[in-house]
Protein backbone atom coordinates (compact mmCIF):
# COMPACT_ATOMS: atom_id res chain seq x y z
CA UNK A 1 0.00 0.00 0.00
CA UNK A 2 1.32 3.49 -0.84
CA UNK A 3 1.97 5.39 2.39
CA UNK A 4 -0.32 8.38 2.88
CA UNK A 5 1.29 11.61 1.81
CA UNK A 6 0.32 15.24 2.44
CA UNK A 7 1.34 17.20 -0.64
CA UNK A 8 2.56 20.68 0.22
CA UNK A 9 4.30 23.33 -1.85
CA UNK A 10 7.88 22.08 -1.53
CA UNK A 11 7.52 18.83 0.43
CA UNK A 12 5.54 15.61 0.22
CA UNK A 13 5.01 14.88 3.90
CA UNK A 14 5.07 11.12 4.49
CA UNK A 15 2.33 10.38 7.00
CA UNK A 16 3.20 6.72 7.52
CA UNK A 17 4.33 7.91 10.94
CA UNK A 18 2.79 10.70 13.03
CA UNK A 19 4.23 14.16 12.52
CA UNK A 20 4.78 16.94 15.04
CA UNK A 21 3.91 20.49 14.04
CA UNK A 22 5.60 23.07 16.29
CA UNK A 23 3.62 26.23 17.08
CA UNK A 24 5.21 29.65 16.57
CA UNK A 25 2.85 32.40 17.71
CA UNK A 26 4.09 35.85 16.67
CA UNK A 27 1.10 37.37 18.48
CA UNK A 28 1.13 39.65 21.53
CA UNK A 29 -1.96 37.92 22.96
CA UNK A 30 -2.07 34.15 22.36
CA UNK A 31 -3.62 32.22 25.22
CA UNK A 32 -0.49 30.43 26.42
CA UNK A 33 2.55 32.13 24.89
CA UNK A 34 1.29 35.58 23.83
CA UNK A 35 4.08 38.15 23.59
CA UNK A 36 6.93 35.65 24.03
CA UNK A 37 7.77 35.64 20.33
CA UNK A 38 6.30 38.95 19.18
CA UNK A 39 9.77 40.17 18.19
CA UNK A 40 10.62 38.53 14.82
CA UNK A 41 14.15 37.70 16.00
CA UNK A 42 12.70 35.78 18.98
CA UNK A 43 10.18 34.01 16.73
CA UNK A 44 12.93 33.01 14.28
CA UNK A 45 15.06 31.67 17.14
CA UNK A 46 11.99 29.77 18.41
CA UNK A 47 11.56 28.13 14.97
CA UNK A 48 15.13 26.86 15.22
CA UNK A 49 14.60 25.67 18.79
CA UNK A 50 11.48 23.71 17.80
CA UNK A 51 13.40 22.02 15.00
CA UNK A 52 16.23 21.08 17.37
CA UNK A 53 13.54 19.61 19.61
CA UNK A 54 12.38 17.41 16.73
CA UNK A 55 9.49 19.23 15.05
CA UNK A 56 8.66 17.95 11.56
CA UNK A 57 6.75 21.07 10.50
CA UNK A 58 6.38 24.65 11.73
CA UNK A 59 3.10 26.57 12.05
CA UNK A 60 3.47 30.36 12.21
CA UNK A 61 0.51 32.43 13.36
CA UNK A 62 -0.09 36.18 13.59
CA UNK A 63 -3.65 36.25 14.91
CA UNK A 64 -4.72 34.88 18.27
CA UNK A 65 -7.96 32.90 18.18
CA UNK A 66 -8.35 33.06 21.96
CA UNK A 67 -11.88 34.20 22.88
CA UNK A 68 -11.81 37.99 23.19
CA UNK A 69 -8.50 38.53 21.36
CA UNK A 70 -8.46 41.65 19.17
CA UNK A 71 -8.22 40.92 15.45
CA UNK A 72 -5.16 42.54 13.84
CA UNK A 73 -5.47 44.27 10.46
CA UNK A 74 -4.10 42.40 7.45
CA UNK A 75 -1.12 44.77 7.45
CA UNK A 76 -0.39 44.06 11.12
CA UNK A 77 -0.78 40.31 10.63
CA UNK A 78 1.57 40.33 7.64
CA UNK A 79 4.14 42.46 9.47
CA UNK A 80 4.14 39.83 12.24
CA UNK A 81 4.38 36.69 10.15
CA UNK A 82 6.29 37.58 6.96
CA UNK A 83 9.77 38.09 8.46
CA UNK A 84 9.40 34.83 10.37
CA UNK A 85 8.12 32.94 7.32
CA UNK A 86 11.04 34.24 5.25
CA UNK A 87 13.44 32.79 7.80
CA UNK A 88 11.50 29.58 8.44
CA UNK A 89 11.48 28.60 4.75
CA UNK A 90 15.28 28.42 4.84
CA UNK A 91 15.25 25.77 7.58
CA UNK A 92 14.44 22.70 5.47
CA UNK A 93 11.00 21.72 6.80
CA UNK A 94 7.45 22.42 5.61
CA UNK A 95 6.24 25.81 6.81
CA UNK A 96 2.56 26.35 7.56
CA UNK A 97 0.94 29.71 8.21
CA UNK A 98 -2.08 29.94 10.50
CA UNK A 99 -4.26 32.55 8.81
CA UNK A 100 -7.77 33.13 7.46
CA UNK A 101 -6.99 36.17 5.31
CA UNK A 102 -6.65 35.63 1.54
CA UNK A 103 -4.17 38.52 1.21
CA UNK A 104 -1.97 37.00 3.91
CA UNK A 105 -2.28 33.55 2.28
CA UNK A 106 -1.14 34.93 -1.07
CA UNK A 107 1.78 36.84 0.43
CA UNK A 108 3.12 33.95 2.51
CA UNK A 109 2.75 31.45 -0.34
CA UNK A 110 4.64 33.89 -2.57
CA UNK A 111 7.31 34.05 0.16
CA UNK A 112 7.73 30.27 -0.03
CA UNK A 113 5.41 28.92 2.69
CA UNK A 114 4.14 25.39 2.05
CA UNK A 115 0.80 25.16 3.85
CA UNK A 116 -2.15 27.36 4.79
CA UNK A 117 -3.68 26.39 8.14
CA UNK A 118 -7.07 28.05 8.35
CA UNK A 119 -9.19 27.82 11.49
CA UNK A 120 -12.05 29.16 9.31
CA UNK A 121 -11.60 26.34 6.75
CA UNK A 122 -11.12 28.74 3.79
CA UNK A 123 -14.62 30.19 4.24
CA UNK A 124 -13.68 33.86 3.88
CA UNK A 125 -14.33 35.27 0.38
CA UNK A 126 -11.25 34.73 -1.79
CA UNK A 127 -9.58 32.23 0.57
CA UNK A 128 -10.23 29.11 -1.52
CA UNK A 129 -8.95 30.88 -4.63
CA UNK A 130 -5.82 32.13 -2.84
CA UNK A 131 -4.85 28.51 -2.13
CA UNK A 132 -6.23 27.02 -5.36
CA UNK A 133 -4.16 29.48 -7.43
CA UNK A 134 -1.02 27.91 -6.02
CA UNK A 135 -0.28 24.66 -7.85
CA UNK A 136 0.72 22.62 -4.77
CA UNK A 137 0.21 24.43 -1.46
CA UNK A 138 -1.15 22.21 1.30
CA UNK A 139 -4.12 23.23 3.42
CA UNK A 140 -5.55 22.38 6.82
CA UNK A 141 -9.32 22.85 7.09
CA UNK A 142 -10.46 23.25 10.71
CA UNK A 143 -13.92 23.14 12.25
CA UNK A 144 -15.16 26.20 14.13
CA UNK A 145 -18.50 27.96 14.48
CA UNK A 146 -18.85 31.73 14.38
CA UNK A 147 -15.91 33.88 15.40
CA UNK A 148 -13.46 33.34 18.29
CA UNK A 149 -14.94 36.19 20.36
CA UNK A 150 -18.40 34.62 20.48
CA UNK A 151 -17.85 31.02 19.39
CA UNK A 152 -18.51 29.45 22.80
CA UNK A 153 -22.14 30.66 22.56
CA UNK A 154 -22.51 28.31 19.59
CA UNK A 155 -21.25 25.22 21.42
CA UNK A 156 -24.53 23.35 21.00
CA UNK A 157 -24.65 20.03 19.20
CA UNK A 158 -26.94 17.01 19.07
CA UNK A 159 -23.99 14.82 18.04
CA UNK A 160 -20.77 16.84 17.99
CA UNK A 161 -18.72 14.18 16.22
CA UNK A 162 -21.25 13.68 13.41
CA UNK A 163 -21.72 17.44 12.98
CA UNK A 164 -17.98 18.16 12.88
CA UNK A 165 -17.50 15.29 10.40
CA UNK A 166 -20.30 16.61 8.21
CA UNK A 167 -18.86 20.15 8.20
CA UNK A 168 -15.33 18.98 7.39
CA UNK A 169 -16.56 16.66 4.63
CA UNK A 170 -18.55 19.50 3.07
CA UNK A 171 -15.60 21.91 3.23
CA UNK A 172 -13.29 19.30 1.69
CA UNK A 173 -15.75 18.75 -1.17
CA UNK A 174 -16.02 22.51 -1.74
CA UNK A 175 -12.27 23.08 -1.93
CA UNK A 176 -11.75 20.02 -4.15
CA UNK A 177 -14.44 21.41 -6.47
CA UNK A 178 -12.43 24.64 -6.61
CA UNK A 179 -9.39 22.76 -7.88
CA UNK A 180 -7.43 21.85 -4.74
CA UNK A 181 -6.44 18.18 -5.01
CA UNK A 182 -7.40 15.85 -2.13
CA UNK A 183 -3.74 14.99 -1.57
CA UNK A 184 -3.22 18.64 -0.49
CA UNK A 185 -5.88 18.58 2.25
CA UNK A 186 -5.87 17.60 5.93
CA UNK A 187 -8.83 18.02 8.31
CA UNK A 188 -8.91 19.23 11.91
CA UNK A 189 -11.82 18.91 14.40
CA UNK A 190 -10.87 22.26 16.02
CA UNK A 191 -10.41 21.33 19.66
CA UNK A 192 -11.66 24.21 21.82
CA UNK A 193 -13.31 26.10 18.97
CA UNK A 194 -17.04 26.50 19.75
CA UNK A 195 -16.92 23.39 21.92
CA UNK A 196 -17.29 22.54 25.59
CA UNK A 197 -14.87 20.24 27.42
CA UNK A 198 -17.39 17.39 26.93
CA UNK A 199 -17.51 18.06 23.18
CA UNK A 200 -13.71 18.07 22.93
CA UNK A 201 -13.43 14.82 24.85
CA UNK A 202 -16.12 13.19 22.69
CA UNK A 203 -14.14 14.26 19.61
CA UNK A 204 -11.07 12.55 21.02
CA UNK A 205 -12.85 9.40 22.18
CA UNK A 206 -14.61 8.99 18.82
CA UNK A 207 -11.91 10.56 16.67
CA UNK A 208 -11.75 7.52 14.37
CA UNK A 209 -15.17 8.46 12.99
CA UNK A 210 -13.55 11.55 11.48
CA UNK A 211 -11.28 9.33 9.38
CA UNK A 212 -14.26 8.22 7.29
CA UNK A 213 -13.71 11.21 4.98
CA UNK A 214 -10.54 9.45 3.83
CA UNK A 215 -8.31 12.46 4.59
CA UNK A 216 -5.52 12.76 7.16
CA UNK A 217 -6.29 14.39 10.51
CA UNK A 218 -4.34 17.17 12.22
CA UNK A 219 -5.27 17.77 15.86
CA UNK A 220 -4.35 20.50 18.33
CA UNK A 221 -4.83 19.73 22.02
CA UNK A 222 -1.75 21.58 23.19
CA UNK A 223 -2.31 23.43 26.50
CA UNK A 224 -6.03 23.85 25.68
CA UNK A 225 -8.59 24.75 28.32
CA UNK A 226 -10.19 21.31 28.45
CA UNK A 227 -6.86 20.09 29.83
CA UNK A 228 -7.09 22.87 32.41
CA UNK A 229 -10.59 21.69 33.36
CA UNK A 230 -9.30 18.13 33.80
CA UNK A 231 -6.10 18.96 35.70
CA UNK A 232 -6.81 22.31 37.36
CA UNK A 233 -3.57 23.65 35.88
CA UNK A 234 -2.69 26.90 34.07
CA UNK A 235 -1.67 26.75 30.37
CA UNK A 236 2.09 26.64 31.05
CA UNK A 237 1.62 23.66 33.40
CA UNK A 238 -0.35 21.54 30.94
CA UNK A 239 2.61 19.84 29.25
CA UNK A 240 1.98 16.32 30.58
CA UNK A 241 -1.74 16.59 29.86
CA UNK A 242 -0.97 17.90 26.36
CA UNK A 243 1.39 15.03 25.64
CA UNK A 244 -1.20 12.52 26.88
CA UNK A 245 -3.86 14.04 24.64
CA UNK A 246 -1.50 14.09 21.64
CA UNK A 247 -0.71 10.40 22.15
CA UNK A 248 -4.39 9.51 22.48
CA UNK A 249 -5.06 11.42 19.27
CA UNK A 250 -2.29 9.58 17.43
CA UNK A 251 -3.52 6.26 18.81
CA UNK A 252 -6.92 7.13 17.30
CA UNK A 253 -5.50 7.89 13.88
CA UNK A 254 -4.25 11.51 13.90
CA UNK A 255 -1.43 12.04 11.40
CA UNK A 256 -0.20 15.43 12.67
CA UNK A 257 -0.26 16.89 16.17
CA UNK A 258 0.05 20.68 16.57
CA UNK A 259 1.97 21.36 19.79
CA UNK A 260 3.83 24.02 21.78
CA UNK A 261 5.99 21.53 23.71
CA UNK A 262 7.78 19.69 20.93
CA UNK A 263 10.53 17.83 22.83
CA UNK A 264 8.30 15.90 25.27
CA UNK A 265 5.81 15.13 22.49
CA UNK A 266 8.57 13.75 20.27
CA UNK A 267 9.85 11.58 23.15
CA UNK A 268 6.38 10.22 23.86
CA UNK A 269 5.81 9.45 20.18
CA UNK A 270 9.11 7.54 20.05
CA UNK A 271 7.78 5.24 22.74
CA UNK A 272 4.41 4.93 21.00
CA UNK A 273 6.06 4.26 17.63
CA UNK A 274 8.31 1.53 18.93
CA UNK A 275 5.29 -0.33 20.34
CA UNK A 276 3.03 0.41 17.36
CA UNK A 277 5.66 -1.05 15.04
CA UNK A 278 5.53 -4.32 17.01
CA UNK A 279 1.77 -4.69 17.27
CA UNK A 280 1.07 -3.44 13.74
CA UNK A 281 -1.40 -0.86 14.99
CA UNK A 282 0.41 2.17 13.73
CA UNK A 283 3.32 3.27 11.67
CA UNK A 284 4.96 0.62 9.54
CA UNK A 285 8.13 2.56 8.81
CA UNK A 286 10.09 5.47 10.12
CA UNK A 287 9.08 7.62 7.15
CA UNK A 288 10.75 10.75 5.88
CA UNK A 289 9.73 14.13 4.61
CA UNK A 290 10.79 14.19 0.98
CA UNK A 291 11.50 17.42 -0.85
Ligand code: HH2
Nearest residue numbers: 025030031064065066117142188191220
Ligand atom coordinates in the same frame (compact mmCIF):
# COMPACT_ATOMS: atom_id res chain seq x y z
N1 HH2 B 1 -5.55 25.97 17.68
C1 HH2 B 1 -5.14 27.25 17.82
C2 HH2 B 1 -4.73 28.00 16.70
N2 HH2 B 1 -4.69 27.44 15.47
N3 HH2 B 1 -5.00 25.57 14.07
C3 HH2 B 1 -5.38 24.30 13.91
N4 HH2 B 1 -5.34 23.73 12.70
N5 HH2 B 1 -5.82 23.54 14.96
C4 HH2 B 1 -5.89 24.04 16.23
O1 HH2 B 1 -6.33 23.31 17.14
C5 HH2 B 1 -5.51 25.40 16.43
C6 HH2 B 1 -5.06 26.15 15.32
C7 HH2 B 1 -5.15 27.86 19.17
O2 HH2 B 1 -3.92 27.63 19.81
P1 HH2 B 1 -2.73 28.70 19.89
O3 HH2 B 1 -2.19 28.97 18.53
O4 HH2 B 1 -1.73 28.24 20.86
O5 HH2 B 1 -3.40 29.98 20.52
P2 HH2 B 1 -3.86 31.37 19.93
O6 HH2 B 1 -4.95 31.11 18.93
O7 HH2 B 1 -4.34 32.13 21.15
O8 HH2 B 1 -2.68 32.01 19.26
